[in-house]
Amino acid sequence: MRGDFWGGLFEKFGVLIIGLAAFAAVVGLVLFLADRAPKRGRDVVQLLALLSPALILLAVGLVYPTIRTLYLSFTDRRGDWIGLDNYVWVFTQPSSLNVLFNTVLWVILAPTFATLVGLAYAVFIDKAAGERILKSLVFMPMAISMVGAGVIWRFVYEYRAEGFEQIGILNQIVVWFGGEPQQWLINSPWNNVFLIIVMIWIQTGFAMVLLSAAIKGVPIERIEAARLDGANAWQQFTNVTIPEIRPTLVVVVTTITIATLKVFDIVRSMTGGNFNTSVIANEMYTQAFNRGEFGQGAVLAVLLFILVLPIVLYNVRVLRKQREVR
Amino acid sequence: MSSVAPVDLPIDDENKKNTDAFQEAIAGTTKVRRVKQRLTSRWATVAAIVIAVVWTIPTFGLFVSSFRPAVDIRTSGWWTFFTNPTFTLENYEEVLFASGASSANLSSYFMNSLVIAIPGALFPIALGCMAAYALAWIPFRGAGWLFVFIFALQIVPLQMALIPLLQIFSQVLGISGTFPAVWIAHTIFGLPLVIFLLHNFISAIPGDILEAAKVDGANHTQIFFRIILPLSVPAIASIAIFQFLWVWNDLLVALVFSGGTVDVAPLTQRLAEMVGNFGRNQHLLPASAFISIIVPLIVFFSLQRYFVRGLLAGATKG
Numbered sequence: 335m336r337g338d339f340w341g342g343l344f345e346k347f348g349v350l351i352i353g354l355a356a357f358a359a360v361v362g363l364v365l366f367l368a369d370r371a372p373k374r375g376r377d378v379v380q381l382l383a384l385l386s387p388a389l390i391l392l393a394v395g396l397v398y399p400t401i402r403t404l405y406l407s408f409t410d411r412r413g414d415w416i417g418l419d420n421y422v423w424v425f426t427q428p429s430s431l432n433v434l435f436n437t438v439l440w441v442i443l444a445p446t447f448a449t450l451v452g453l454a455y456a457v458f459i460d461k462a463a464g465e466r467i468l469k470s471l472v473f474m475p476m477a478i479s480m481v482g483a484g485v486i487w488r489f490v491y492e493y494r495a496e497g498f499e500q501i502g503i504l505n506q507i508v509v510w511f512g513g514e515p516q517q518w519l520i521n522s523p524w525n526n527v528f529l530i531i532v533m534i535w536i537q538t539g540f541a542m543v544l545l546s547a548a549i550k551g552v553p554i555e556r557i558e559a560a561r562l563d564g565a566n567a568w569q570q571f572t573n574v575t576i577p578e579i580r581p582t583l584v585v586v587v588t589t590i591t592i593a594t595l596k597v598f599d600i601v602r603s604m605t606g607g608n609f610n611t612s613v614i615a616n617e618m619y620t621q622a623f624n625r626g627e628f629g630q631g632a633v634l635a636v637l638l639f640i641l642v643l644p645i646v647l648y649n650v651r652v653l654r655k656q657r658e659v660r
Numbered sequence: 661m662s663s664v665a666p667v668d669l670p671i672d673d674e675n676k677k678n679t680d681a682f683q684e685a686i687a688g689t690t691k692v693r694r695v696k697q698r699l700t701s702r703w704a705t706v707a708a709i710v711i712a713v714v715w716t717i718p719t720f721g722l723f724v725s726s727f728r729p730a731v732d733i734r735t736s737g738w739w740t741f742f743t744n745p746t747f748t749l750e751n752y753e754e755v756l757f758a759s760g761a762s763s764a765n766l767s768s769y770f771m772n773s774l775v776i777a778i779p780g781a782l783f784p785i786a787l788g789c790m791a792a793y794a795l796a797w798i799p800f801r802g803a804g805w806l807f808v809f810i811f812a813l814q815i816v817p818l819q820m821a822l823i824p825l826l827q828i829f830s831q832v833l834g835i836s837g838t839f840p841a842v843w844i845a846h847t848i849f850g851l852p853l854v855i856f857l858l859h860n861f862i863s864a865i866p867g868d869i870l871e872a873a874k875v876d877g878a879n880h881t882q883i884f885f886r887i888i889l890p891l892s893v894p895a896i897a898s899i900a901i902f903q904f905l906w907v908w909n910d911l912l913v914a915l916v917f918s919g920g921t922v923d924v925a926p927l928t929q930r931l932a933e934m935v936g937n938f939g940r941n942q943h944l945l946p947a948s949a950f951i952s953i954i955v956p957l958i959v960f961f962s963l964q965r966y967f968v969r970g971l972l973a974g975a976t977k978g
Contacts, residue, residue: 343771349839350775357783361790369881380880381798388791388851389806392813395848399824400816406823451711458708470964471712474719477960477967478953479909481928485935485949486718489725489738501737503721535715543968567701596817599911603932615912618819623916628823635819646815 361387406632413628420633432610433617433634436526440597440613444533445590449583451534452541456549457571469546473539480536480599487532488604491518522610529611532600537593541586548582549575581652588649595641614638722946726751730943751947764934764944765922766951773908773926773952776918779843780907781900784850789862789896791855793888796863797870798880807859813852821849822916829917837919845917846907854899861895862888898969905956905967927952 368376368383410416424430452472459468475483492502496515500506505515518528552575560570576583598615605611607620614634622631724738729748732740755764795807825845830836835844865888873883889896907913911928918925920933931952934941941948960967 342768346768346771346775350778353775353779353839353843354782357779357786361786365790365881365884369879376879377798381794381800384790384794384798384880384884388787388855391787391844391848392810392851394828395825395844396813396816396821396852399821399828402824403820455708455711458704458711462705462708468708468712470961472715473968474957474960475715477905477956478719479911479928479931479956481909481911481931481935482949482953485931485945486722488935488938489722489946490718499736501733501735503717503737503739506737506739535718538715596819599928599932602911602915603935606936615817615819619912619915622823631823635817635822638817638819639815642815642817 403632403635406628407636409629409632411627411629416629420629423630424633424637430617433612433614436611437595437613439523439526440530440533440594441591443527443530444537444594444597445587448534448537448590449541449545449587452538452586453545453583455538456542456546457575460546460549469543472542475536476539478536480532480597481603483532483536484600484603487528487535488519491528493517493520519605519611520609525605525609525611529600529604532604533594533597537590541590544582544586545579548579552578581655584652585649588645588652592642592645592649595638595645614641722949726946726950728946733943733946751944752951755944755948755951764930764941764948766927766930766948768922769925769927769930770951772918772922772924773928773955775839776842776846776914776924776926777904777907779839780846780850781904783843783847784854784903785858785896785900787847788851788854788858789889789892790884791851792858792862793884794880795855796859797883797888810852811856814856818849818912822912826916836917837921837924839924841917842914842924845913846910849913850903850906854903857899858892858895861892865891898966901959901963901966905959908955 364383368380371379407420459465490504494500500509519525556574557570560574596615601607601613601616607616618631618634621627721738724741725733727747729746732746755766795803829841835841914926914929
């Protein structure tokens with residue numbers, strides 16, 4: 335077996351090398367030929383050589399599929415045209431209504447709490463001793479995969495019946511305080527909240543780093559001026575700091591909102607969407623790839639697209655305004 | 661795909677300010693010496709420490725668990741380690757090297773993750789560099805519109821492309837469930853953001869340098885290799901780290917395109933599978949999770965500056 339094992343690794347290493355070499359050879363050859371192109375029309379040839387690989391991939395892999403998904407959303411599992419039936423299905427079936435409700439819950443709770451905790455933390459540790467380490471600790475979950483985060487929190491939420499020794503820290507704390515251990519991931523609808531906590535745990539670091547940078551960018555003179563006018567720390571914060579960092583706050587909230595709308599890994603790895611915890615992105619995968627209901631999966635993808643769109647457009651406008659101001 | 665990058669990669673002056681602020685933010689220092697005046701009280705410090713502890717404990721608990729014997733993991737909490745310490749490396753040995761049909765086999769999946777993530781980061785960056793240079797410096801009709809269109813593609817969620825792309829891979833190309841399928845998928849999904857960020861950087865390179873090269877008789881491919889690429893190294897490094905980690909941590913693309921076998925699927929997919937059967941794999945999961953997050957953690961702690969820059973640039977990808 336050991337031999338197989340090393341053989342397998344060796345083979346995969348070979349695939350990696352061949353893949354990289356093949357890619358380099360193709361791209362290199364295209365650019366080499368473009369370099370040697372006859373002087374007349376060389377600019378056009380070189381333009382095409384540089385631009386077309388990316389454009390072809392985007393056209394085939396992103397533009398065409400997007401249009402096709404739009405079309406698929408009007409078809410059933412055999413590919414026959416069924417008009418708006420799938421859209422009706424999304425907005426009438428109790429199970430898919432539950433998915434929509436859960437998604438709304440995620441979008442309300444995750445960005446709000448991640449931003450609030452991130453902001454509070456950024457303020458609390460501003461200019462504190464050991465600021466760098468304190469930041470790293472909260473920022474670290476951003477580096478971990480959401481599946482890894484799912485495993486970490488599965489252990490936090492682990493349940494043993496009352497009377498047995500608890501192995502999950504949350505239930506142990508409940509027991510220490512004399513409470514009854516709970517099945518956090520099974521009891522609906524609260525299990526959604528416990529999944530959302532994982533997202534908040536991940537995104538708080540992101541909010542904190544951006545907001546901390548914004549807070550440090552607030553001109554010290556304005557805070558000084560407010561202080562001389564007799565404002566206390568809280569008033570300085572709400573009247574000076576908050577307006578100054580407002581653009582960053584908007585970017586943080588919208589960015590986390592978009593990430594939350596697309597959340598998949600956490601739900602997939604922690605509950606698989608069972609116990610009424612499914613969200614749009616997870617349900618899309620389940621319908622399309624587990625059940626073969628491509629039409630229903632496509633509708634959910636389109637829905638996701640429509641939900642993300644206005645937030646992104648708003649984000650673009652804020653960013654553009656910010657630039658003009660600068 | 662990604663929506664709008666909240667922060668551009670730092671290049672031109674107006675963005676420069678931004679970056680400095682971020683580096684300061686992560687380093688916890690400011691260039692302008694400030695009066696040491698804390699807005700906050702002792703209670704704020706206490707609250708901060710509470711948050712830091714709450715945020716760290718889940719990961720720390722799992723880390724401790726990963727070194728406890730299987731029986732202990734199943735029967736008692738990780739905190740009992742401090743009153744009754746038991747230590748073993750068996751879990752790591754088992755998940756990495758044990759053979760047999762039902763074993764975790766993580767060394768194979770680890771290798772798969774590497775084989776997926778290295779090209780998954782390099783391919784889009786190579787093609788993105790070329791496209792960004794062409795869009796920024798080769799004048800042609802419609803260049804502006806084309807760039808805006810690619811920028812707009814970032815708002816298309818990954819989910820919109822999955823079903824048709826899988827059909828193309830399996831029915832037209834016949835490569836579904838192979839490494840090239842996963843590479844191509846990651847390349848496509850990475851391109852809009854990579855082109856956008858690199859375009860920001862490359863278009864800010866002073867035109868005089870390119871003009872001088874042209875006067876010396878250099879053509880576009882020569883300018884690309886001799887001037888653009890060397891000057892873009894800092895931006896490429898940040899974007900490469902971000903893209904590598906994104907691919908390493910990805911689950912959705914892997915689930916759809918890798919076929920889910922030990923031959924191709926990455927660590928995340930195996931880990932998700934093992935969590936699915938929590939009761940049976942409970943004693944193996946802490947060690948497994950750590951094997952899958954060790955690479956991101958190393959990148960995080962050793963390349964924190966690049967990491968933060970890249971991460972902020974692409975925070976909403978996916």
